[in-house]
Amino acid sequence: MIRGIVRYVDTRSGGAPFVKKALRYVFPDHWSFLLGEVALYVFMLLVATGIYLTFFFDDSRSMTVYHGSYVPLHGASMSRAYESVVHLSFDVRAGLLMRQTHHWAADVFVAAIVMHLLRVLLTGAYRKPRDLTYIGGVTMLVLALLEGYLGYSMVDDLLSGMGLAIGYSVAMSLPLIGGKLAMLLWGGPYPGSPSFWPRMYIAHVLIIPILIGLVLSMHLLLVASRHHTQFKKSPRETERQVVGVPTFPGQAPRSLGLMFGTWGVLFLLGGLAQINPIWLWGPYHVGDATNGAQPDWYLGWLIGALRLVPSFDVVVGGYTLVPNPFWGGALFPLIVIGLLYLWPWLERKLSGDEAFHNLLERPRDNPRRTATVLALLVWVFLVFMAGSADRVYVFLGLSYSHQIWGYRAAVIVVPILTYFAARRVCRELLAGEVVQELHEQAKSEAVSGEVSA
Amino acid sequence: MSRAKDLLVSGVVLLLGRRGKPKFPAEHEQRIVEPGPPNRGAETVVLVLLVLVAAAAIAFMVIFSFERLAHQTQYLGLALGGAFVLLAAACVVIAHKLIVTEELQEPYPDLEHPQEIAEIDQIVDESGSRFTRKRLVRMAGLGAIGTLGLAMITPALSLGPAFATQKLKWTPWKRGRRLVDSEGRPLKATDVEEGSFYTAYPEGADRELIGSPLVVVRVPENELKSRHDWAPSGVVAFSKICTHAGCAISLYRKPTFAPVEPRPALVCPCHYSTFDPADGGKVIFGPAGRALPQLPLEVDGEGYLRAKGNFDEPIGPSWWGVRKGKAYSS
Numbered sequence A: 001m002i003r004g005i006v007r008y009v010d011t012r013s014g015g016a017p018f019v020k021k022a023l024r025y026v027f028p029d030h031w032s033f034l035l036g037e038v039a040l041y042v043f044m045l046l047v048a049t050g051i052y053l054t055f056f057f058d059d060s061r062s063m064t065v066y067h068g069s070y071v072p073l074h075g076a077s078m079s080r081a082y083e084s085v086v087h088l089s090f091d092v093r094a095g096l097l098m099r100q101t102h103h104w105a106a107d108v109f110v111a112a113i114v115m116h117l118l119r120v121l122l123t124g125a126y127r128k129p130r131d132l133t134y135i136g137g138v139t140m141l142v143l144a145l146l147e148g149y150l151g152y153s154m155v156d157d158l159l160s161g162m163g164l165a166i167g168y169s170v171a172m173s174l175p176l177i178g179g180k181l182a183m184l185l186w187g188g189p190y191p192g193s194p195s196f197w198p199r200m201y202i203a204h205v206l207i208i209p210i211l212i213g214l215v216l217s218m219h220l221l222l223v224a225s226r227h228h229t230q231f232k233k234s235p236r237e238t239e240r241q242v243v244g245v246p247t248f249p250g251q252a253p254r255s256l257g258l259m260f261g262t263w264g265v266l267f268l269l270g271g272l273a274q275i276n277p278i279w280l281w282g283p284y285h286v287g288d289a290t291n292g293a294q295p296d297w298y299l300g301w302l303i304g305a306l307r308l309v310p311s312f313d314v315v316v317g318g319y320t321l322v323p324n325p326f327w328g329g330a331l332f333p334l335i336v337i338g339l340l341y342l343w344p345w346l347e348r349k350l351s352g353d354e355a356f357h358n359l360l361e362r363p364r365d366n367p368r369r370t371a372t373v374l375a376l377l378v379w380v381f382l383v384f385m386a387g388s389a390d391r392v393y394v395f396l397g398l399s400y401s402h403q404i405w406g407y408r409a410a411v412i413v414v415p416i417l418t419y420f421a422a423r424r425v426c427r428e429l430l431a432g433e434v435v436q437e438l439h440e441q442a443k444s445e446a447v448s449g450e451v452s453a
Numbered sequence B: 001m002s003r004a005k006d007l008l009v010s011g012v013v014l015l016l017g018r019r020g021k022p023k024f025p026a027e028h029e030q031r032i033v034e035p036g037p038p039n040r041g042a043e044t045v046v047l048v049l050l051v052l053v054a055a056a057a058i059a060f061m062v063i064f065s066f067e068r069l070a071h072q073t074q075y076l077g078l079a080l081g082g083a084f085v086l087l088a089a090a091c092v093v094i095a096h097k098l099i100v101t102e103e104l105q106e107p108y109p110d111l112e113h114p115q116e117i118a119e120i121d122q123i124v125d126e127s128g129s130r131f132t133r134k135r136l137v138r139m140a141g142l143g144a145i146g147t148l149g150l151a152m153i154t155p156a157l158s159l160g161p162a163f164a165t166q167k168l169k170w171t172p173w174k175r176g177r178r179l180v181d182s183e184g185r186p187l188k189a190t191d192v193e194e195g196s197f198y199t200a201y202p203e204g205a206d207r208e209l210i211g212s213p214l215v216v217v218r219v220p221e222n223e224l225k226s227r228h229d230w231a232p233s234g235v236v237a238f239s240k241i242c243t244h245a246g247c248a249i250s251l252y253r254k255p256t257f258a259p260v261e262p263r264p265a266l267v268c269p270c271h272y273s274t275f276d277p278a279d280g281g282k283v284i285f286g287p288a289g290r291a292l293p294q295l296p297l298e299v300d301g302e303g304y305l306r307a308k309g310n311f312d313e314p315i316g317p318s319w320w321g322v323r324k325g326k327a328y329s330s
Helices: A002-013 A016-023 A031-054 A080-091 A095-123 A131-153 A158-172 A178-186 A196-226 A247-272 A297-308 A325-351 A367-386 A389-396 A400-452 B002-020 B040-064 B072-098 B114-127 B134-159 B165-169
Strands: A063-065 A077-079 A241-246 A314-316 A319-322 B104-107 B198-202 B214-218 B235-239 B251-253 B265-267 B274-276 B282-285 B297-299 B305-307
Touching: A002 A016, A016 A247, A031 A095, A031 A196, A031 A247, A063 A080, A077 A080, A080 A095, A095 A131, A095 A247, A095 A297, A095 A367, A095 B072, A131 A158, A131 A196, A131 A297, A131 A325, A158 A178, A158 A325, A178 B134, A178 B165, A241 A247, A247 B072, A297 A325, A297 A367, A297 A400, A325 A367, A367 A400, A389 A400, B040 B072, B235 B297, B235 B305
Parallel strands: none
Antiparallel strands: A063 A077, A241 B104, A314 A319, B198 B214, B214 B235, B251 B265, B265 B274, B274 B282, B297 B305
């Protein structure tokens, strides 16, 4: 049976040698190598649930009055986009399940990419010959952030509108060109021309997914052609020899298990855990906003950055050279993303290490790198936390302005402290290993001494 | 009786045996995948899990078929998510109990192919050997393609009026325009109570424009620090759009610490820019770089609030030209 199918395909494609090779492709085994796989499986589910949602979504911001089955919104004026999502949530069977699963999947997608990125950074997996693979990965992170932002913006609930207003202001804040760029993208002063919504929609469901798909294909192709990295677990793992489990039968059921498990958890979340209940936020109007507005987690670092900047615009000769949102909304993410893009190159320049690397380093093996990664992580994380200071004020009563001043100091001091602490810990761990080794060596010598005596 | 049973058993064995005959006799077999002992217990677990997957999938379809069912989303998610989790469990059992975990080793692919690299370089080099002014042709080629590329992206300028940034200063407010509430009812000065917060729109204009919404509050006249003639009996109006990031200012904070904050303040919920309504919308905390634009008010003979003109400066988030020129409405 199998032989018949393989023969059929092989005589028509000549693919049997390739398939044979692919089946015995070697996967080095470590749990952290699965984080990227999770992102891949979530992306597949995002495409599937997303296609379903397109069948019910209306991309228009023309206004209408609601008369659907959700009574509290009866008579409310809202855009057709928002109305179609409320309709999808209450009147389309399995509509809410698909929508919530899609939203959960988007949150998990970015989380999986970030975890994967941290693994790659902490183990030096991005080094030559995999720097191009890594740059593709960072590009997908940027695309995923943009994709998520557009996805929740086009629904046109109250939070969408507030997010778009902020995006518009950040675009406006770019020195010199900001006003022109915002007018170009939005098609007029905020909230923009009616064409803006269909454009956002086409970017979300076609342009950016295709870009992610293309970069993803390149990423996987490069991974396969250079093979996976590996940890040194035995003398058999070297820079020239890879050791691991074959795709089939060893790796296949594990990867499939991970894929089905990921989908299962996301469907469970989509069915059981409410996310983005837009009917509670209400429709967006330019004159409305809500308190306690929090974006999806992956934009929290930008909210925090926008909130931390003190009150000033840079004005030169009556022209506003740098409007305030530029610092937190544009410069801060540009620095972080720019650092990530330049990382492999910077490391090569600073360490002088031009060699290729198939063996990974454990975080402790490279104290300076590990310390830098953690300092960067702590920096971004503190800015992220600053974005929740208002919620901390509500729940714990800590003065908001005191918290902001605290964070302003912490984002400078704590990353530096983290750097030195992490470097110290790595060095101590390494020193501990040397002692351990000497100890064991002495022990075995003592034993062999007894035997020979 | 027992003979009949023997016959039956041997018959069944023969019948099943015919199908199960191995395709390759064991003695000729050169295995590729390493052998391992069977594990009937794990196989049974996998079988049970697969049956449960099918059951959960059927449950999903049954739940779906109801027209209206309380908690339908939850049941659907439970069934579908459950089916996938069970399938994942079956895969994990297969991976750990029923598949031999082989450990293969092989050399990493070559890092470089020096031969091919040299040949590609040579091919490209030799292909151009008939050109005598290579540099010039290359420059011309790059110039042509670059210009054509620019031409190709020029139509993107049709997306929006990029050079009409003057429009950013337009608002529907002009002298005599009445303030109405969200229901369209004209607002009287006496309607505005101290300590409370009102949203107003220009009568007869589109409310979805960034220049439309106002926030109106009453400040005790003796506390008003500036622009007394813009605030009839202490009623002041500001653009509701935050000068920081364009959100609607929808918080009116009570004084939290009297020596520093003697009066209520207008606060934007997005990034907590805080403005002083008694002092021309001056920024007292948060990231906003400009004061909140104020709309001069007057009261007509019937007591209704009317605009006395346009805002004192362009409204909304800052851009390059925000401090050049005034808001206009014509």
